[in-house]
Amino acid sequence: MKDGFTLPTDLGAALQRARTEAGLSVTDVAKRAGRVRDVVYRLEKGEEVSLSSLFAVLSVLGLRLSLNHARMPTLDEVRARFSLDSDEDN
Secondary structure (H helix, E strand, O other): OOOOOOOHHHHHHHHOOOOHHHOOOHHHHHHHHOOOOOHHHHHHHOOOHHHHHHHHHHHOOOOOOOOOOOOOOOHHHHHHHOOOOOHHHH
C-alpha cells in the first residue's frame, strides 16, 4: 500500500484494492463494520463519511491510519499524478 495519501480518492482506491485483495465484498465489509453498504461505496469513491465509519472499515480490513509530515511533491510525482511525459516539458 502507498505510504501516504493527499487526496480522498487515493485513499478510497487503496481501500477498494485492500478489500478486493482480501476477497471481501462491499456487503461483507459493511456488515463486519456495522455500517450500511453506502458508507463503503462512498469511502471508496473518496466521498465524505464520518471518522468513526472510516476507522470501522479500516479495522475490518486490518489497516491503520498514521500521520506523516507533508512535503512538496517531487517532479516525478507530479508527472505521474497528472500523467505528464517529460517530452511535454518542451
